[in-house]
Amino acid sequence: MTGNPRKEPSLNDLLNDPIIQLVMRRDAVERETIEAMIARLRLSRRAAAERMAA
Numbered sequence: 450m451t452g453n454p455r456k457e458p459s460l461n462d463l464l465n466d467p468i469i470q471l472v473m474r475r476d477a478v479e480r481e482t483i484e485a486m487i488a489r490l491r492l493s494r495r496a497a498a499e500r501m502a503a
Contacts (some may be wrong), residue, residue, distance in 0.1 A: 460487065 463469055464480050473480070 460484075 458466075464473075465481065473483075
């Protein structure tokens, strides 16, 4: 993955990992679906944080 034991892998690193790709293929999950879901979650979390800060 990143080769740096102190840094977490990026989403791109994870989705490019051969084992992750095998699991995704087996489960019939497309990369675009995961990326879209994560983008929605980021927006939702950001909005929730802004509501709590207000």
